[in-house]
Amino acid sequence: xxxxxxxxxxxxxxxxxxxxxxxxxxxxxxxxxxxxxxxxxxxxxxxxxxxxxxxxxxxxxxxxxxxxxxxxxxxxxxxxxxxxxxxxxxxxxxxxxxxxxxxxxxxxxxxxxxxxxxxxxxxxxxxxxxxxxxxxxxxxxxxxxxxxxxxxxxxxxxxxxxxxxxxxxxxxxxxxxxxxxxxxxx
Amino acid sequence: xxxxxxxxxxxxxxxxxxxxxxxxxxxxxxxxxxxxxxxxxxxxxxxxxxxxxxxxxxxxxxxxxxxxxxxxxxxxxxxxxxxxxxxxxxxxxxxxxxxxxxxxxxxxxxxxxxxxxxxxxxxxxxxxxxxxxxxxxxxxxxxxxxxxxxxxxxxxxxxxxxxxxxxxxxxxxxxxxxxxxxxxxxxxxxxxxxxxxxxxxxxxxxxxxxxxxxxxxxxxxxxxxxxxxxxxxxxxxxxxxxxxxxxxxxxxxxxxxxxxxxxxxxxxxxxxxxxxxxxxxxxxxxxxxxxxxxxxxxxxxxxxxxxxxxxxxxxxxxxxxxxxxxxxxxxxxxxxxxxxxxxxxxxxxxxxx
Numbered sequence: 001x002x003x004x005x006x007x008x009x010x011x012x013x014x015x016x017x018x019x020x021x022x023x024x025x026x027x028x029x030x031x032x033x034x035x036x037x038x039x040x041x042x043x044x045x046x047x048x049x050x051x052x053x054x055x056x057x058x059x060x061x062x063x064x065x066x067x068x069x070x071x072x073x074x075x076x077x078x079x080x081x082x083x084x085x086x087x088x089x090x091x092x093x094x095x096x097x098x099x100x101x102x103x104x105x106x107x108x109x110x111x112x113x114x115x116x117x118x119x120x121x122x123x124x125x126x127x128x129x130x131x132x133x134x135x136x137x138x139x140x141x142x143x144x145x146x147x148x149x150x151x152x153x154x155x156x157x158x159x160x161x162x163x164x165x166x167x168x169x170x171x172x173x174x175x176x177x178x179x180x181x182x183x184x185x186x
Numbered sequence: 187x188x189x190x191x192x193x194x195x196x197x198x199x200x201x202x203x204x205x206x207x208x209x210x211x212x213x214x215x216x217x218x219x220x221x222x223x224x225x226x227x228x229x230x231x232x233x234x235x236x237x238x239x240x241x242x243x244x245x246x247x248x249x250x251x252x253x254x255x256x257x258x259x260x261x262x263x264x265x266x267x268x269x270x271x272x273x274x275x276x277x278x279x280x281x282x283x284x285x286x287x288x289x290x291x292x293x294x295x296x297x298x299x300x301x302x303x304x305x306x307x308x309x310x311x312x313x314x315x316x317x318x319x320x321x322x323x324x325x326x327x328x329x330x331x332x333x334x335x336x337x338x339x340x341x342x343x344x345x346x347x348x349x350x351x352x353x354x355x356x357x358x359x360x361x362x363x364x365x366x367x368x369x370x371x372x373x374x375x376x377x378x379x380x381x382x383x384x385x386x387x388x389x390x391x392x393x394x395x396x397x398x399x400x401x402x403x404x405x406x407x408x409x410x411x412x413x414x415x416x417x418x419x420x421x422x423x424x425x426x427x428x429x430x431x432x433x434x435x436x437x438x439x440x441x442x443x444x445x446x447x448x449x450x451x452x453x454x455x456x457x458x459x460x461x462x463x464x465x466x467x468x469x470x471x472x473x474x475x476x477x478x479x480x481x482x483x484x485x486x487x488x489x490x491x492x493x494x495x496x497x498x499x500x501x502x503x504x505x506x507x508x509x510x511x512x513x514x515x516x517x518x519x520x521x522x523x524x525x526x527x528x529x530x531x532x533x534x535x536x537x538x539x
Contacts, residue, residue: 020191023191023362024191027189027364033191033362033363033364034362035361035363036361036362037360039217039300039301039356039360040300040301058448059363059445060445060446060447060448060449060452061445061448061523061524062357062363063521063523
């Protein structure tokens with residue numbers, strides 16, 4: 001197993017956090033992992049991304065020009081990274097903020113209204129977790145239970161946030177599983 | 187101890203604490219701010235002290251004083267800040283004071299940018315400040331290695347009574363990887379430093395100084411220092427990958443570029459091209475002999491750096507014309523991909539010997 005994932009959105013949407021959770025869960029599951037943030041001179045509301053690599057072998061480059069998967073929470077990120085995804089890969093699109101579908105027909109596209117679901121659950125900030133759940137559901141790359149475990153650990157000082165983030169992850173996960181199964185059936 | 191997922195910068199800070207260091211003096215600069223941030227939080231927890239100096243110049247002189255008092259001391263900065271510290275580093279080399287300096291390099295010259303670079307190789311390995319001195323330079327390529335080398339750096343600094351630099355770049359500082367701290371040294375278990383200025387009651391005064399107005403004395407001092415630098419040759423470290431049985435192209439790269447090279451090795455294998463990797467871990471002393479030997483089993487050598495060509499000069503000197511030496515560099519914060527290295531290696535392999 002070797003998978004390179006780019007996660008991108010606006011600064012403040014929590015793409016760095018969900019990347020860290022995925023890397024941390026991957027490490028706990030026994031994989032080699034790297035997490036690389038973009039740390040350019042960005043401002044609040046500007047674009048932000050990170051690259052997570054999960055592998056069964058020691059990881060060489062922590063940067064990926066041809067990721068196996070892309071999770072995008074806003075339109076500029078889809079525009080920027082869509083073409084880079086490897087054929088057969090996965091693109092998770094946050095349809096709450098992205099008003100077009102990917103042009104790519106050689107990848108599995110998972111569409112998820114992350115913000116709407118998060119608002120429905122009572123905390124708009126959990127939109128990132130919905131998208132992460134959708135990716136985990138579609139890819140099966142990291143065990144959902146280990147992500148939940150590291151989520152609890154990471155939010156240990158703010159236990160109130162654990163339940164809502166868990167629900168967000170779960171809702172996204174179901175969408176990911178369903179849509180990936182539909183693509184596979186075609 | 188279980189593995190932790192840590193940023194390179196945080197792991198460097200934690201490693202310094204595991205090395206028994208309790209004093210940090212520095213001044214913020216991107217992309218290494220997580221080191222002082224981490225130290226400012228952690229040092230008070232372990233009875234240490236964090237001082238944000240008014241400038242890098244001041245920080246390096248604080249290091250001089252604290253090191254002279256016999257304590258393990260540490261600073262970190264990034265390229266422009268390291269340049270400012272160089273006056274103090276020269277004085278510490280002259281006064282034979284152990285200190286660990288971490289440079290998380292960014293693009294230059296001048297203020298340059300904040301993204302990864304390896305453009306301070308010359309400054310790090312050829313002295314850096316004024317005067318005929320050297321510092322031992324260690325170049326990690328993973329977060330784990332950064333942590334391990336920082337701990338070793340403190341031991342080497344004490345062993346040689348000399349500044350030791352850990353040379354990383356913005357990428358190694360910013361990535362997160364699993365890391366484990368294998369060794370913990372308590373400050374109270376460190377050996378005594380009989381030369382330190384710890385109060386001279388009941389003994390002769392210790393003087394720590396780099397001023398020698400008598401030219402004969404200064405010449406002797408310079409040759410004594412030089413003998414120490416030559417003795418450091420025994421600390422040489424390097425890693426080779428995929429060189430057994432010879433290779434088409436031997437890539438020479440350190441730090442971040444070396445790990446990109448490892449991915450390039452795999453990509454090249456699929457194309458039927460055998461790339462080997464020679465990765466210096468000590469940049470000073472430079473593993474010239476080992477590199478020359480590894481180059482003999484290759485058709486050509488390709489040096490890849492995040493600079494316009496600095497380590498390549500040491501590689502050319504080591505290979506001494508026995509093999510063609512090519513160069514591929516990216517600068518300004520741009521980083522090559524594994525595919526770029528494969529393409530460069532293919533070009534070099536296609537040149538008739």
